[in-house]
Amino acid sequence: MARITYDDQTAAAYKAVREIPRDGLGEWREAIRRHLDPSPGMTVADIGAGTGMFAAALTDWFDLSVVAVEPSAAMRAQIPRRPGIQVLAGDAGALPLPDGSADGAWLSLMIHHIPDLEAASREIRRVLRPGAPVLIRQGFPGRADTTSTFPWGFFPQTTRTTDTFPTVERTCEAFATAGFRRDALEPVPETLTTLADFLARVDVFRRSDTIMRGLTEEEFLQGKEQLRRAVREAEQASSPGTRTNWLDLLVLR
Ligand SMILES: C[S@@+](CC[C@H](N)C(=O)[O-])C[C@H]1O[C@@H](n2cnc3c(N)ncnc32)[C@H](O)[C@@H]1O
Secondary structure (H helix, E strand, C coil): CCCCCCCHHHHHHHHHHCCCCHHHHHHHHHHHHHHHCCCCCCEEEEECCCCCHHHHHHHHHHCCEEEEECCCHHHHHHCCCCCCEEEECCECCECCCCCCCECEEEEECCHHHCCCHHHHHHHHHHHECCCCCEEEEECCCCCCCCCCCCCHHHCHHHHHHHCCCCCHHHHHHHHHCCCCCEEEEEEEEEEEEEHHHHHHHHHHHHHHCHHHHCCCHHHHHHHHHHHHHHHHHHHHCCCCCEEEEEEEEEEEC
């Protein structure tokens, strides 16, 4: 069962505040290029595609054919409908793709929602061609420095939730049961909008985010106050207070 319900309100909030501006994803573009070795028309399964941020980026960047698999009807409704993107209902344990039909799988910020990682690994193995990579974009417990990683530095109690996410080791063990081996693990930076922009949207952000939803009201308000201070300091320093973050790319084959 998913940790939160991706209903209409959550999906709209996700689309409004969680999607990263394309300019901030340049390092992801290069990391995906290195590990996927994309060529036009290649098929990639975007599993747990959400509102389609990466489905759209993958088609724009590399002219790929993306199968966006997403269990929530509300999230699916937000995925752009256009050539190169096929939107299908399904989940990681039951993928609506034929055997050996995909040249890669893209799983972004979703493995913590998968109820049975071993079953999902077998299903991903089934739909991938031999040797095709699984690319996982994720914050793994113990990897990110939560005191400096945005936005968790403002909300340190979010580790209560992130510590329950699958570790790199657990993920590799689960995928090993389906014959996958770890190929690479690298942190990839991304640039978000400004601190002031985040402050303006933090209430909506909280509604769409599994990690922030775990905070008590008091913890959230304390973090928001710290964020307000950081915005003031950035204004006094005439700095835009750009938000940077990094997540891991784990590649399995
Ligand atoms: C945090 S969102 C990430 C969306 C998108 N991948 C992105 O990076 O913007 C997590 C998504 O995983 C989906 N999800 C939840 N359980 C899933 C499962 N078992 N299999 C596939 N997707 C799932 C949710 O519906 C939600 O859209």
